[in-house]
Amino acid sequence: xxxxxxxxxKGVLAGLPIALGYFSVSxxxxxxxxxxxxxxxxxxxxxxxxxxxxxxxxxxxIMADLGSYAELAVAVLLINLRYLLMSLALAxxxxxxxxxxxxxxxxxxxxxxxxxVASQAEVPLGSRFFYGLxxxxxxxxxxxxxxxxxxxxxxxxxxxxxxxxxLYCMFIAIIVPPARxxxxxxxxxxxxxxxNLGFLxxxxxxxxxxxxxxxxxxxxxxxCGALLWPKEGAS
Amino acid sequence: xxxxxxxxxxLVMVLVTYGPRVxxxxxxxxxxxxxxxxxxxxxxxxxxxxxxxxxxxxxAASQPAAAVLGTAAALLLAYRGRSxxxxxxxxxxxxxxxxxxxxxx
Numbered sequence: 069x070x071x072x073x074x075x076x077x078k079g080v081l082a083g084l085p086i087a088l089g090y091f092s093v094s095x096x097x098x099x100x101x102x103x104x105x106x107x108x109x110x111x112x113x114x115x116x117x118x119x120x121x122x123x124x125x126x127x128x129x130i131m132a133d134l135g136s137y138a139e140l141a142v143a144v145l146l147i148n149l150r151y152l153l154m155s156l157a158l159a160x161x162x163x164x165x166x167x168x169x170x171x172x173x174x175x176x177x178x179x180x181x182x183x184x185v186a187s188q189a190e191v192p193l194g195s196r197f198f199y200g201l202x203x204x205x206x207x208x209x210x211x212x213x214x215x216x217x218x219x220x221x222x223x224x225x226x227x228x229x230x231x232x233x234x235l236y237c238m239f240i241a242i243i244v245p246p247a248r249x250x251x252x253x254x255x256x257x258x259x260x261x262x263x264n265l266g267f268l269x270x271x272x273x274x275x276x277x278x279x280x281x282x283x284x285x286x287x288x289x290x291x292c293g294a295l296l297w298p299k300e301g302a303s
Numbered sequence: 304x305x306x307x308x309x310x311x312x313x314l315v316m317v318l319v320t321y322g323p324r325v326x327x328x329x330x331x332x333x334x335x336x337x338x339x340x341x342x343x344x345x346x347x348x349x350x351x352x353x354x355x356x357x358x359x360x361x362x363a364a365s366q367p368a369a370a371v372l373g374t375a376a377a378l379l380l381a382y383r384g385r386s387x388x389x390x391x392x393x394x395x396x397x398x399x400x401x402x403x404x405x406x407x408x
Contacts, residue, residue, distance in 0.1 A: 089387040096391075110309050117317045122352060124316070131304060131312045140312055145319035147351050152323035153344040159327045168329065175325030180348070229365045230373075230399035236360040237377040237394030239352045244381035246349065253349050260350040261357045268358070285354045290346035298338035299345070 079200020082189070086181045087204035091212040093121055096234040098216025099223075100125070104132035108217035115213035119179055119206065123147045125235060130279040143279030146286055154183040163192040170195045177202030180242070252297045260289035364398045366405055373398035 094115060101111035106128065118124050123144045130140045155178050162174070174195065182202055186193060189201075220228060247254040263285045267273045276284075304312075364370040377394035385393070 085386075092388055092391050105304050106309060107306070110306065110313070114313050114316070117313060118320050120320055122348075122355065123320055126355065127312065127316045131309060134304070137312065137315050141315050141319050144316050145323070146347065148320045148323055150344060150348045151320070152327060153341070155324050155327035162328065171328045172325060175321065175328045178324040225365075226399065226402055229402060230369075230395045233360065233363040233370060233373045233377075233394050233398050234391045236356050236363055237373070237391040238387055239356045240360075240374070240377045240394075241381045241385070241387045241390035243349050243352050243356075244378065245384055248382060253346070256346045257349050257353040260353040264354040264357065282351060282354050286347060286350040289350035289354070290343050293346040293350075294339045294343035298342045 075194055075196040076200040079197040080203060081200075082185050083182070083201045083204045086185065087208035089181070090205050090208040092234060093238050094209045094212030095216035096231050097121070097124060097128075098213040098218070099220035099228060099231055100235065101128050101213070102217045102220050104128050106217070108214060111217040112210060112214040116206075116210045119176065119209055120148055120151075121235070121238065126279065126282065130277070133278055135277050135279050139277055139279040143283045146283050150180070151178050151183075154178055154180075158183060158186060158193070161187070161191050161193050163194050166195055174198050174202075177206065179205070181205070252293060252299075255296075256289050256293040259292060260285055263288055364402065366402050369398045369401035369405065372401050 098111050114124055126147055127144050130143060182205060243257055247257050267281050360374050361367060361370050373394040376397040377390050380390045380393045
């Protein structure tokens, strides 16, 4: 049996590359949030309590556009529904003896990247390993947000403008490799883009608020994908 | 937006973000049965991210030409399977260079 100390240590090492990747993205998110009317402290609080890139990005946009709380809840819920699937898969890999407080803390750390690493780790997953795994990414996500929010306004405008594309480039890095490997994913991506452009161009539809538009486009595109290609054991 | 409105917004976001993450860990011990639902959940992140990225990425820099070239660089790096941070910094570097060059025209 391995000691709890070394399990935590193993987790920390596995989380280091994730933390490095998170820093550039959370720094950019901090710049965005301040530009959209958040104070550095509120932006940091959002990162600390949410720990989700696409969800936070959409949430800030919706609040800045003065969207309703219903729009905010539905859009962010839909964007984060994938965590439900990840936690469903993760639940069967956890040590069955884990207590409720331990499960509450582990649930806080389920992100795309942390889930991806945890799903490759030895079963059963213990709490120590998972705490180690999530520790550096959480620090990096929260610290990067604060630094971006605090330094964003004093950065040279040319640099701040260039950093504005970083979050979108991260989105490209997330969707291109699976779209390249799987024609079904590529089809869903192309359909979502086409629907989104259609909604933006068509009179009547283009006045739809950001959150509702993204929600409707996603349900249509992912729904078509599921009807055409329901697959076994997808994750 | 007032601080109170933002705090309420953050609370709403916490509920819909933390709920899907933690409920399966507490309640469910078996896999989702429906192949349709599994596929739907699997496709959602790609559809969401694609819709949030296009066309907004083309307006993410102060010069549209810089944004288009930055997007092309990110697509190329991602297509070659480079890491998240390489793709992000590659796109930022191209936008920064193009915008700097454009200052002289």
